[in-house]
Amino acid sequence: MTVWCILVIAFNTFRENLRDRILYNLLFFALLLIGVSVLLGDLTIAEQKKIVTDMGLGAINLVGVIIAVFVGIGLVSKEIERRTVYTIMARPISRPQFILGKYLGLALTLTVNAVIMLGVFLATLWMDQAPIHGALFQAIQLIYVEWLVVTALALFFSTFSSSTLSAIMTLSFYVIGHLTEDFKGIAQKSHSEAVKAVMNGLYYLCPNLEVLNVKGQAAMGQAVLPSYQALASLYGLLYAALLITAACVVFQRRDF
Amino acid sequence: MDAIHIHELTKRFWSGWPGRPSVTALDGLSLSVSRGEIYGFLGPNGSGKTTTLKILMGLIRATSGTAELFGQPAGDVQVRRRIGFLPESPYFYDYLTGEEFLSFYGQLAGLQRTELGRRVTDLLEQVGLSDARRRQLRQFSKGMLQRVGLAQALIHDPELIILDEPMSGLDPLGRKQIRDLILSLRDQGKTVFFSTHIIPDVEMICDRVGIIVKGRLLASGRVDELVSHGHTQSVEVVCEGIPAERVRTIAEPATRVLQQGRRALLVLPGHERLEEILAAIRAQGGTLVSVTPQKGSLEELFLQQTHDQADGRPAREA
Numbered sequence: 001m002t003v004w005c006i007l008v009i010a011f012n013t014f015r016e017n018l019r020d021r022i023l024y025n026l027l028f029f030a031l032l033l034i035g036v037s038v039l040l041g042d043l044t045i046a047e048q049k050k051i052v053t054d055m056g057l058g059a060i061n062l063v064g065v066i067i068a069v070f071v072g073i074g075l076v077s078k079e080i081e082r083r084t085v086y087t088i089m090a091r092p093i094s095r096p097q098f099i100l101g102k103y104l105g106l107a108l109t110l111t112v113n114a115v116i117m118l119g120v121f122l123a124t125l126w127m128d129q130a131p132i133h134g135a136l137f138q139a140i141q142l143i144y145v146e147w148l149v150v151t152a153l154a155l156f157f158s159t160f161s162s163s164t165l166s167a168i169m170t171l172s173f174y175v176i177g178h179l180t181e182d183f184k185g186i187a188q189k190s191h192s193e194a195v196k197a198v199m200n201g202l203y204y205l206c207p208n209l210e211v212l213n214v215k216g217q218a219a220m221g222q223a224v225l226p227s228y229q230a231l232a233s234l235y236g237l238l239y240a241a242l243l244i245t246a247a248c249v250v251f252q253r254r255d256f
Numbered sequence: 257m258d259a260i261h262i263h264e265l266t267k268r269f270w271s272g273w274p275g276r277p278s279v280t281a282l283d284g285l286s287l288s289v290s291r292g293e294i295y296g297f298l299g300p301n302g303s304g305k306t307t308t309l310k311i312l313m314g315l316i317r318a319t320s321g322t323a324e325l326f327g328q329p330a331g332d333v334q335v336r337r338r339i340g341f342l343p344e345s346p347y348f349y350d351y352l353t354g355e356e357f358l359s360f361y362g363q364l365a366g367l368q369r370t371e372l373g374r375r376v377t378d379l380l381e382q383v384g385l386s387d388a389r390r391r392q393l394r395q396f397s398k399g400m401l402q403r404v405g406l407a408q409a410l411i412h413d414p415e416l417i418i419l420d421e422p423m424s425g426l427d428p429l430g431r432k433q434i435r436d437l438i439l440s441l442r443d444q445g446k447t448v449f450f451s452t453h454i455i456p457d458v459e460m461i462c463d464r465v466g467i468i469v470k471g472r473l474l475a476s477g478r479v480d481e482l483v484s485h486g487h488t489q490s491v492e493v494v495c496e497g498i499p500a501e502r503v504r505t506i507a508e509p510a511t512r513v514l515q516q517g518r519r520a521l522l523v524l525p526g527h528e529r530l531e532e533i534l535a536a537i538r539a540q541g542g543t544l545v546s547v548t549p550q551k552g553s554l555e556e557l558f559l560q561q562t563h564d565q566a567d568g569r570p571a572r573e574a
Contacts, residue, residue: 004363004366005364008363008364012349012360016349082347083343083346084347084348085315086313087341087361087409088364089314090341090409091336091364091365092336092366093333094333255315256310256315256316
């Protein structure tokens with residue numbers, strides 16, 4: 001019953017995403033990718049294939065992050081604002097089960113998005129006669145882990161703040177998450193103890209999303225070590241798990 | 257064991273700012289609802305009805321006191337299998353069709369596929385929405401939403417149904433449909449606890465009623481007991497054959513006199529001086545047409561209780 005309830009909530013969330021026409025962005029993505037590919041084929045002389053690969057990975061990453069943020073922030077806050085949570089919580093389902101179900105529902109939406117976008121991406125590479133190698137799949141797998149972290153961030157913020165505030169905080173953490181190495185560098189170089197403390201705090205608190213970014217290497221056809229891929233994935237999944245746990249704790253204490 | 261037992265329930269909402277006083281929504285509320293009865297929870301807007309229901313459903317926590325459903329603390333996940341709930345002015349997942357909507361809530365309640373299909377079909381028919389089963393909820397009228405909302409509360413065949421303002425905002429036909437549904441639930445042996453501020457709805461269908469004002473239960477009991485208990489009942493006397501100028505001489509105890517042709521209507525504040533009036537009618541050569549005791553109404557009691565609360569007078573239990 002425990003797992004069943006989570007799956008029922010997850011499937012309903014996925015169905016909501018489908019009917020909100022979120023997957024329509026895929027059509028936009030496909031047209032964009034094919035259009036840019038054709039354009040670049042005409043304009044560039046050298047490195048056309050690398051640019052197409054780079055742009056494709058970047059577009060996949062961006063579309064997924066946008067979905068994770070802007071759907072993720074409404075996962076819980078929308079249920080509370082619209083009071084649909086009243087009838088759900090009147091069922092024999094615990095609050096953590098509800099949170100997990102909502103998260104898995106969006107993760108399922110992202111998975112379907114990833115599969116379709118990957119298909120369009122590979123078809124574009126094939127048409128452009130660009131090489132399709134293992135590094136691309138590594139990059140996309142780590143992009144998917146990054147989406148899971150961003151979704152968890154959005155879900156966590158949406159358990160205690162409005163949609164707008166959740167969006168601002170999630171996007172801020174996403175940007176900071178790609179700059180944490182710089183924070184560490186600033187902390188090491190700074191002579192101010194206060195600056196060191198703030199920068200070190202940010203470094204350890206925020207997710208280090210840059211470890212999940214291997215798009216540059218993948219575009220060059222350079223694969224990362226499988227051990228790096230495994231450790232980076234584990235790091236991302238653990239960070240997401242921590243955020244989901246925190247979201248459950250906050251949601252458990254909420255009055256509606 | 258009662259279906260609902262609430263003891264000394266208090267809920268204070270923090271104002272959100274230090275120094276600003278908290279708002280007391282419930283102030284030592286106690287009540288019980290027996291199994292198999294329809295209990296109307298009557299109170300003006302802002303009296304604490306929804307807060308009480310939210311505590312019962314575990315949506316908010318009480319500041320102090322206890323609330324139990326079938327002997328289990330309110331908010332217990334397992335006891336919710338035995339309860340159906342319809343919130344006030346509900347918003348549902350409007351991208352679902354009527355059928356999908358009920359199936360979703362049935363699945364959450366753990367119904368198996370065969371039983372679920374049968375319950376969905378039966379309930380859609382019961383609430384008169386069979387034709388709309390494949391229509392999305394965003395195309396439903398307010399009355400249809402209220403009925404499909406009631407159906408979701410009943411999908412798992414609960415023993416206790418808790419409804420927050422189920423007739424609010426509905427037209428007379430819609431209100432009647434909901435009333436009939438509630439009555440049919442009692443016939444099936446279910447317990448119904450519903451909040452409302454519409455007095456005729458309570459008078460028509462409730463076995464017992466509780467009046468809540470400013471978070472306190474001011475009266476509780478059967479409707480007929482409440483309206484007769486300690487409440488002055490008027491008496492209407494109709495007579496004929498007495499000229500208008502002489503009616504005034506016998507009508508001194510009456511609070512109101514209406515003369516229409518040969519007939520006169522005298523309204524007495526109570527039974528105390530009835531014999532005196534009857535004797536006077538006979539003495540004047542008139543004929544007695546009827547004597548009708550007038551029952552007090554729940555509305556009068558409700559207004560009196562609300563007024564008493566403002567004056568700080570004690571509550572009443574029938």
